[in-house]
Every structure is written in C-alpha cells, then in structure tokens.
Amino acid sequence: MATHGRKAPLHNEEMLINMGPQHPSTHGVLRLVLRLRGEMIESCRCVIGYLHRCHEYISERNGWIRSLPLTDRLDYLSPITCEWAMALAAERLAQVEVPERAEWLRVLSAELYRIASHLVFVGTFGNDLAAVTMFLHTFRERELIMDIFEKLTGQRMTCHYIRVGGVGWDLPAGLDREIRQALDVIESRLREYDDLFTNNRILRARTEGVAEISAERCRAYGASGPVARASGVDFDLRRDAPYGVYDRFDYRVILGNRGDCLDRFTCRMEEMRQSARICRQVLDGLPPGEIRTKLPARFKTPEGVAYGAVEGARGECGYFAIGDGTEAPYRLKIRSGGFSNLHLIEDILVGWKVADVVTILGSIDIVLGDIDR
Amino acid sequence: MAHVPPTRVSDNPIIAFFQYVWSAAYTTAKGLRVTGYNAMRRPRVTVCYPLEQLDISPRTRARHRLLTDEQGEPLCIACGQCQRTCPDHCVVVTRKKVTVTTPEGEEKQVNRPDTFTIDLARCMYCNLCAEACPVNCLHLTREFSYIEGDVRALTIDLDGLLRPEPLSEYELRQRETAQLAPGDGEEG
Amino acid sequence: MAERGWLENWVNGIVQPLYEVAPWIVHLVPILWILILIVGSVLILIWAERKVSADIQSRVGPLHHGPYGLFQSIWDALKLLTKEDTIPKQADRLVFCVAPYIVFLPAILAYVVIPVGNGLIAADLNVGLWYLVAVGSIAVLGIIVAGWASNNKWSLLGGMRAAAQLITYEIPMFLSVVVIIMMAGTLSLDQIVRSQSGGSWSLAPPDAPFLNWNCFTLPGMIAAVLYLVAALAEVNRQPFDLPESESELVSGFNTEYSGMRFGIFFVAEFSNTALVSGIAATLFFGGWSSPIVSEGEGFWRIFGDGVLWYFVKITILIYCMMWVKWTLPRVRIDQMLQIAWKGLIPLALINIAIAVAHVAWVGA
Ligand code: SF4
Ligand code: SF4
Numbered sequence: 043m044a045t046h047g048r049k050a051p052l053h054n055e056e057m058l059i060n061m062g063p064q065h066p067s068t069h070g071v072l073r074l075v076l077r078l079r080g081e082m083i084e085s086c087r088c089v090i091g092y093l094h095r096c097h098e099y100i101s102e103r104n105g106w107i108r109s110l111p112l113t114d115r116l117d118y119l120s121p122i123t124c125e126w127a128m129a130l131a132a133e134r135l136a137q138v139e140v141p142e143r144a145e146w147l148r149v150l151s152a153e154l155y156r157i158a159s160h161l162v163f164v165g166t167f168g169n170d171l172a173a174v175t176m177f178l179h180t181f182r183e184r185e186l187i188m189d190i191f192e193k194l195t196g197q198r199m200t201c202h203y204i205r206v207g208g209v210g211w212d213l214p215a216g217l218d219r220e221i222r223q224a225l226d227v228i229e230s231r232l233r234e235y236d237d238l239f240t241n242n243r244i245l246r247a248r249t250e251g252v253a254e255i256s257a258e259r260c261r262a263y264g265a266s267g268p269v270a271r272a273s274g275v276d277f278d279l280r281r282d283a284p285y286g287v288y289d290r291f292d293y294r295v296i297l298g299n300r301g302d303c304l305d306r307f308t309c310r311m312e313e314m315r316q317s318a319r320i321c322r323q324v325l326d327g328l329p330p331g332e333i334r335t336k337l338p339a340r341f342k343t344p345e346g347v348a349y350g351a352v353e354g355a356r357g358e359c360g361y362f363a364i365g366d367g368t369e370a371p372y373r374l375k376i377r378s379g380g381f382s383n384l385h386l387i388e389d390i391l392v393g394w395k396v397a398d399v400v401t402i403l404g405s406i407d408i409v410l411g412d413i414d415r
Numbered sequence: 416m417a418h419v420p421p422t423r424v425s426d427n428p429i430i431a432f433f434q435y436v437w438s439a440a441y442t443t444a445k446g447l448r449v450t451g452y453n454a455m456r457r458p459r460v461t462v463c464y465p466l467e468q469l470d471i472s473p474r475t476r477a478r479h480r481l482l483t484d485e486q487g488e489p490l491c492i493a494c495g496q497c498q499r500t501c502p503d504h505c506v507v508v509t510r511k512k513v514t515v516t517t518p519e520g521e522e523k524q525v526n527r528p529d530t531f532t533i534d535l536a537r538c539m540y541c542n543l544c545a546e547a548c549p550v551n552c553l554h555l556t557r558e559f560s561y562i563e564g565d566v567r568a569l570t571i572d573l574d575g576l577l578r579p580e581p582l583s584e585y586e587l588r589q590r591e592t593a594q595l596a597p598g599d600g601e602e603g
Numbered sequence: 604m605a606e607r608g609w610l611e612n613w614v615n616g617i618v619q620p621l622y623e624v625a626p627w628i629v630h631l632v633p634i635l636w637i638l639i640l641i642v643g644s645v646l647i648l649i650w651a652e653r654k655v656s657a658d659i660q661s662r663v664g665p666l667h668h669g670p671y672g673l674f675q676s677i678w679d680a681l682k683l684l685t686k687e688d689t690i691p692k693q694a695d696r697l698v699f700c701v702a703p704y705i706v707f708l709p710a711i712l713a714y715v716v717i718p719v720g721n722g723l724i725a726a727d728l729n730v731g732l733w734y735l736v737a738v739g740s741i742a743v744l745g746i747i748v749a750g751w752a753s754n755n756k757w758s759l760l761g762g763m764r765a766a767a768q769l770i771t772y773e774i775p776m777f778l779s780v781v782v783i784i785m786m787a788g789t790l791s792l793d794q795i796v797r798s799q800s801g802g803s804w805s806l807a808p809p810d811a812p813f814l815n816w817n818c819f820t821l822p823g824m825i826a827a828v829l830y831l832v833a834a835l836a837e838v839n840r841q842p843f844d845l846p847e848s849e850s851e852l853v854s855g856f857n858t859e860y861s862g863m864r865f866g867i868f869f870v871a872e873f874s875n876t877a878l879v880s881g882i883a884a885t886l887f888f889g890g891w892s893s894p895i896v897s898e899g900e901g902f903w904r905i906f907g908d909g910v911l912w913y914f915v916k917i918t919i920l921i922y923c924m925m926w927v928k929w930t931l932p933r934v935r936i937d938q939m940l941q942i943a944w945k946g947l948i949p950l951a952l953i954n955i956a957i958a959v960a961h962v963a964w965v966g967a
Pocket of ligand 2: 493494495497498508552553
C-alpha cells in the first residue's frame with residue numbers, strides 16, 4: 043500500500059485487544075492478549091490462572107481419599123477423567139487390586155462422560171460459530187447422559203464415582219436398558235448434526251484449512267487427545283498405555299490428517315461413535331462381582347513414585363505422585379491435556395482473523411478448570 | 416471417518432462457481448430440514464421448573480439426615496468419623512453420654528451426639544461422611560432446595576438433621592394419581 | 604383496477620367523517636398508521652423470534668405473560684425502560700445518544716412508500732423505489748457511528764464490519780431490484796404491486812390464467828432469491844450478523860449500549876427485518892394482491908386483495924428468515940465479502956441479462 047506523504051501508513055496501525063477474561067467465547071476465564079492489524083492477528087499471548095484453586099496443594103494436605111471428590115472440579119465437563127487418574131495413581135502407588143466389575147464400570151462411566159464432554163464441545167463449537175441451535179441440541183442429548191449419571195451416582199456433574207479401589211455405586215436395576223436407549227438416541231442425533239452442521243457449506247468454509255497444526259508441532263508442545271490425533275499423531279493412552287480393561291474392547295483410534303479445525307471437529311464426532319461402541323460392549327459383557335476393594339480405615343500409600351495417566355476427553359490427564367507413607371501424597375503433580383493443548387494457540391493464531399480466534403479456540407476445546415487447577 | 420475429504424471443486428472457475436452455489440443451497444436446505452423437523456418434534460425437552468418438576472434419582476445427594484430408632488432417638492454414636500472424613504470440615508459433632516433402656520430391660524450408657532452441625536454452604540455433597548459412618552445413620556437425602564437469606568442459616572443442627580425428607584413435588588403428584596395417602600413409605 | 608378491500612373501506616369509513624371536521628387530520632393518519640404498524644409488528648416479532656427459536660431448539664419459549672407469553676415483549680420493553688442508562692465516560696456523548704435513532708429512522712421513513720393494502724400507502728411517490736434504496740442506506744450510518752462513538756475496541760470492529768458489509772450488500776440488493784423496475788416499467792411501488800395483481804391459483808379468468816407475481820418469472824425468481832440473501836445481510840441477521848457477532852465481538856457495535864438505547868437497536872433490527880420482508884413481498888410476491896381471488900363474493904371477500912395478504916406474505920417471509928437464522932452458522936468477514944462480490948453480484952448481473960431477454964421476448 044502506498045504511503046501518503048510523511049504520514050504513517052494506515053496499515054501500520056496496531057490495536058492491542060484483550061479477549062477475555064470476560065468474553066462470551068473464551069470458555070471460562072481465559073485472557074488472550076491479541077495484537078491486531080485490522081482484523082488480522084499479529085501475535086497472541088494467553089494469560090491463564092484466573093481459576094487457580096491450589097488443587098495439588100490441597101491434595102497434599104487432605105490425603106488421597108478426601109481429595110478425590112475435588113478432582114471433579116478440575117475438568118468439570120468430564121469429571122471421570124481426573125477421578126480415574128488420581129485413583130489410578132493411588133492404586134499404583136499402594137498396589138490396590140481393583141475388582142473386575144469395577145474396572146468395567148469405570149470404562150462405562152468414562153466413555154459415557156467422554157460422549158457427554160464431546161457433545162458439549164460440538165455444541166459450544168457451534169455456538170462459537172453462531173449456530174446456537176447446535177448448542178441447544180447437543181445439550182439436549184447430553185441431558186440423557188446426565189440423567190444416567192444422576193441415577194448411577196446421584197450427582198450429575200460432580201459425581202465422585204470412581205474411588206480408590208473401585209467405584210462408588212453399582213448399576214441400579216434397569217439402567218443398562220436406559221443407557222442403551224440413550225446411546226441409540228445419541229447416535230441417531232449425531233447423524234442429524236452431520237446434516238445440520240458438519241456438512242454445512244458455511245461451516246466447511248469456516249473450518250477447512252483453518253489453523254492447520256502439524257504433527258511435529260503437536261509433539262513439540264506435548265499436545266494430546268483429539269487435538270493431536272486430528273493432526274495425525276497416532277497416540278491414545280487407552281491403547282498405548284493400557285489402564286483398566288481397555289485392552290478387551292474393540293474400537294478404533296480416530297486420526298485426522300490435516301490437523302485443521304474441521305479435522306479436530308470431526309475427530310470428536312467420530313470418537314463419540316467409538317465411545318458408544320465401547321459402552322455397548324461393556325453392557326454386553328459386564329462381569330458380576332464386587333465393585334470395591336475394602337480399604338483400611340486409614341488408607342496410606344507407601345514411599346515411592348507412581349504415575350497414573352488416563353486418556354481424557356481433552357488428552358492425557360496424568361497424576362504424578364510421590365508417596366511418603368502417610369495418608370497423603372508427599373507431592374502431587376497434575377498434567378492436564380488442556381494445558382498443553384491451549385498453548386498451541388499462541389503459535390497457530392498468528393495470521394488468522396479475529397473471527398477465527400473463536401473457531402480455533404473452540405476447536406481446541408479447553409476447560410479452564412482443568413488448565414488452571 | 417475422522418478424516419473428511421476436502422470439499423472438491425472443479426478446476427474450471429465457472430464450474431467451481433456453480434458447484435459452490437449448489438453446495439451452499441443444498442447443505443442449507445438439508446440444515447433447514449433438520450431444524451424444521453426439530454420444530455415439529457414433540458414433546459419439548461424443557462419443563463417450567465418451579466411449576467413442573469421432574470423426578471430426581473433416589474441416589475441424589477443433598478441435605479443430610481440422621482436416622483433414628485423407633486423411639487425417635489438418633490442412632491448416631493457420636494464417634495466423629497464423619498467429622499474426620501469430611502474434606503470441607505463442615506461437620507462438627509460433640510458427644511454426651513445418655514442412659515438408654517435396651518429391649519431386654521437393661522440400662523445402658525451410650526454415646527449420643529450433644530450437638531451436631533453441618534454447614535451446608537460448605538458441603539460439596541461428596542457422600543464421604545455417610546460412607547464413613549460405622550452405624551450407617553448418616554444419609555444424604557434428596558431435599559435439594561433450601562434457600563436462606565443468610566449464609567449462616569445454612570448450617571443445620573440436630574433438629575434439622577433429624578427432620579425426615581419431605582416428599583418432592585413429583586412424588587406428591589405421583590401419590591395423588593396413585594390415590595395414596597401422603598406420608599407413608601417415607602425413608603431416608 | 605381492483606376495488607378497495609373491506610379493511611380499507613372500514614378505515615376510510617372512520618377517516619372520512621374526521622376529515623370533514625378537521626382536514627389536517629388526514630396527515631396524521633399515515634404517521635399513526637406507520638407507528639402502529641412498526642411498534643405492533645416489532646412486539647410481535649420479538650415474541651415470534653423467541654417462539655420460533657424455542658420450537659427449533661426443543662424449548663418452550665416465553666409462557667407466562669399473556670396467552671402463550673405473547674406480552675413478554677411488552678414486559679421486556681418495560682424492563683429496558685427502567686434500566687440504568689450508562690454512557691461510557693470516554694464516549695462521544697451526542698453521537699452515542701443519537702446513533703440508535705439513526706438506525707431506527709429508515710424503518711419509519713421507508714414505510715411511507717410501502718403499499719400495505721390497496722390504496723393504503725402513505726405517499727405514492729413516483730420514485731418510490733429510489734427513495735427506498737436511498738433511505739435504506741441510512742441505517743449503516745447509525746451502526747458505524749455507534750461503533751465509533753462507543754470508544755470500545757470491540758464496538759469499533761463491529762462498526763467497521765458493518766460498513767464493509769452493508770455497503771457491499773447494497774449492490775446485489777439494488778441489482779436485483781433493477782430487474783423488477785425493468786419488468787414493471789415503473790418506480791412507483793403501488794404501480795409495481797398493481798402490475799402483479801389480478802392473477803390467482805385457479806386457472807379460471809377474470810384476467811390471468813395464473814399468478815402473475817414477479818417471482819414466477821425466471822428473472823424475478825432469481826432476483827427474489829438474491830434479494831432475500833442480500834436482505835439478510837442488510838439487516839444483520841444470521842448468517843451475516845457480523846457487526847454484532849456475539850461470540851466474537853462480545854456484542855459488536857452495541858456492546859456499550861444499555862437500557863432503552865439498546866432497546867431501540869433491538870427494535871430497529873426487527874423493524875428493519877419486517878421492512879425488508881415487506882419490500883420483498885411488494886416487489887416479488889405481489890404485495891397485497893391475493894393468490895386466491897382478487898375480489899371475492901360474500902365470504903370470499905375476506906380473502907380478496909388487501910392488507911391480509913400483505914401480512915400473510917411478510918409473516919411467511921419473516922418465518923423463513925428466522926428459520927434460516929437458527930440454522931446456519933456465521934460466515935467470516937472475508938467470506939461474506941466474497942459471497943457478495945464473487946457470488947451475488949455476478950449472479951445479479953447475469954440475471955439482468957436474463958431480464959432483458961425476458962422483457963424483449965415475453966414483454967413487460
Ligand atoms: S457430604 Fe462431603 S462435604 Fe458434605 S459433610 Fe459429608 S463429607 Fe463433608
Ligand atoms: S460417623 Fe455416624 S455415628 Fe459417627 S458421629 Fe458421624 S453420624 Fe454419628
């Protein structure tokens with residue numbers, strides 16, 4: 043562009059804009075400091091920590107059993123993930139046997155909540171792109187799963203279902219039929235979403251080729267979960283570092299190959315179908331038996347280190363614990379998938395437009411409770 | 416199929432132009448069909464909450480309740496397990512000794528709670544206290560709605576804890592339709 | 604020329620005696636008529652928008668005020684009136700306060716030339732269509748200054764988007780209107796409606812074997828589609844609601860507005876929606892002309908030409924706009940401009956060529 047006289051050229055004007063912490067599309071209290079040139083993003087810095095609740099320290103003080111319910115508050119869209127990771131760390135440290143039936147129930151609950159979490163993703167992604175109807179439709183379907191959890195655990199979101207050494211409650215009578223029905227409904231509605239949203243020309247235009255992430259960059263940032271898999275990183279803890287009884291089920295790990303927003307979206311759509319498949323297999327083959335190992339009144343972990351990691355809805359959720367022979371871990375470190383995934387956007391946002399910020403951020407699917415802990 | 420093939424368009428710009436127009440029109444029509452179909456779908460999912468209430472699960476965890484024996488005495492032996500387990504430190508139990516008469520007619524000294532308060536404002540309804548109780552007398556009921564103007568009023572004491580769970584609107588309605596007298600079948 | 608409809612006669616019956624008492628009253632009637640039309644339609648439209656979106660989203664929608672929640676919008680208006688009206692400290696006060704009314708203005712002005720019923724037109728200008736186009740562009744000014752005067756970065760982005768969008772979409776909108784001018788041979792909206800009236804679904808005479816609405820000719824049909832797409836952009840409705848784009852720009856140009864000023868923006872959006880569907884109905888779907896009988900006997904008189912059909916048509920059009928709004932995601936700013944420059948404008952130009960052929964061969 044030509045410059046006029048000695049005046050600074052117009053296109054050099056930059057605007058510094060704070061997206062968040064109060065903004066409808068930052069999925070909680072995330073702050074993005076954007077440097078804009080017109081609507082183009084020059085650079086981006088993300089500021090986190092508005093939701094920091096010292097979870098690690100509280101756990102070191104409270105002990106294993108008493109901090110387990112708090113894990114529900116981390117990744118509140120898929121609480122089972124963090125519960126399972128923490129229980130897994132404790133079990134590995136203290137070598138607690140988990141009954142067979144409990145393992146199967148854990149898989150069932152985790153996969154159901156994976157569907158619920160991905161439904162929220164699909165809905166909020168639609169909401170970010172102003173397809174508000176998608177948002178309410180997916181929440182309608184999520185409600186089916188919430189109802190199941192209410193019947194199973196008594197609580198919809200903060201369910202406190204997985205305990206050290208098993209699960210809290212057994213399946214009530216008749217719930218398996220209800221779960222099957224809910225899965226049928228959700229699968230039929232997924233086809234509706236495809237018609238309404240996935241195949242829509244505008245959605246394609248908004249997401250195709252937007253913010254492609256290469257597999258190398260994903261590895262460099264330690265990204266995991268659907269974000270990495272959409273870029274072609276063939277990594278799924280359920281298959282690659284089996285925990286629980288995941289090795290007994292038949293499912294596919296979904297991979298994308300371009301790593302753009304559309305791939306990240308469709309990866310999750312497809313993962314929901316795979317999760318439904320796993321749920322059906324669990325219901326078909328649920329073994330009878332105990333659901334919980336009796337722990338000593340004061341459950342103590344021996345000295346040593348353990349790492350319990352599960353494949354959550356937003357990537358690898360890991361609890362690294364050092365035991366010192368007391369009721370509480372000496373040190374607890376949490377690795378959440380969202381944290382690593384989020385920081386990809388400082389790189390990938392550059393060069394895209396303001397309107398794409400919400401698409402890209404939405405496609406990464408963050409939960410600030412999980413990131414700030 | 417996670418990997419959706421990229422939208423293919425012809426190399427010829429004129430043909431590509433009409434392909435774009437067609438795909439936009441076609442997918443919009445498909446979307447309109449879905450929303451139109453949903454507009455017809457009955458019944459509605461949402462209900463008008465305070466007027467209309469859905470059933471809540473029997474396992475729902477809300478306000479606590481202490482179970483009593485036939486004489487109306489709390490079964491609690493004031494052992495303090497619940498107080499020790501609570502992650503939020505919202506249970507406070509103090510102990511007193513009382514003399515009870517067993518069915519066999521002997522007089523016996525037992526521990527009973529003198530005061531027992533639970534701060535519902537701090538409680539997160541995790542069920543750990545109920546699970547820790549050795550005599551299974553602490554329960555979380557389904558009474559989830561207790562609104563107070565002052566947060567301190569949310570601390571319930573022994574009286575509040577002994578109060579049985581009122582029937583929910585849903586149950587009242589069920590009872591009306593089943594022609595049952597309200598009041599029977601109450602349980603913690 | 605068709606006789607006046609029953610409602611027009613009824614209105615005239617009231618106005619006539621008044622006119623004899625005070626001749627100036629006749630000037631008040633159109634103003635009153637327009638205000639009633641706008642306020643009434645907006646209140647109903649806000650309610651309808653909620654009910655339609657609730658329907659599509661498996662919700663119930665407003666229920667409690669009036670039958671089916673019909674009076675909800677009145678309560679909303681009351682709520683907005685009682686809200687604190689905040690003006691940002693650094694804002695340009697005067698412009699900030701005036702902006703909502705500028706956005707609202709074209710709706711009032713434009714209704715002046717829209718024939719709502721047979722003879723029910725405030726002023727039958729012989730350049731009605733030009734007037735409409737000219738007046739319609741005022742709204743963008745209001746949106747730009749609202750974004751600018753708020754002194755908020757999000758609002759500014761919204762205002763700038765509005766400028767790009769509204770100026771761009773004016774072109775395909777007008778190019779599609781040109782086709783109608785060519786076919787009708789007049790700029791007067793009343794004449795345009797009259798040129799379309801007379802036909803009916805039944806193949807029987809009086810004068811036309813079939814509906815002779817503009818949308819049943821090839822160029823008219825294409826023009827109608829183009830006009831409606833451009834109109835969606837013109838009134839900032841999804842998928843083109845970029846100036847507001849709630850999920851990106853917080854609330855776009857009206858981020859800083861509160862209370863009744865915000866309410867005016869809201870009212871303006873809906874009255875503009877009603878306006879563009881009114882224009883579409885007038886230009887392409889025969890305005891107040893009836894598709895069943897042009898002047899019926901007895902009971903069928905109700906379904907003859909008249910106000911009823913105008914409202915039926917805009918109701919259908921507005922429902923379609925809402926339906927589309929709650930279905931489609933939002934496009935990005937560059938894509939939106941592409942749609943206009945690479946899609947609608949070429950199509951509109953092709954369409955003009957088709958219209959030339961149509962006029963030459965079929966006759967105006
Ligand atoms: S439910 Fe949990 S938080 Fe509430 S009183 Fe019992 S142990 Fe404490
Ligand atoms: S654990 Fe049970 S018996 Fe012990 S104090 Fe608590 S309620 Fe009473």
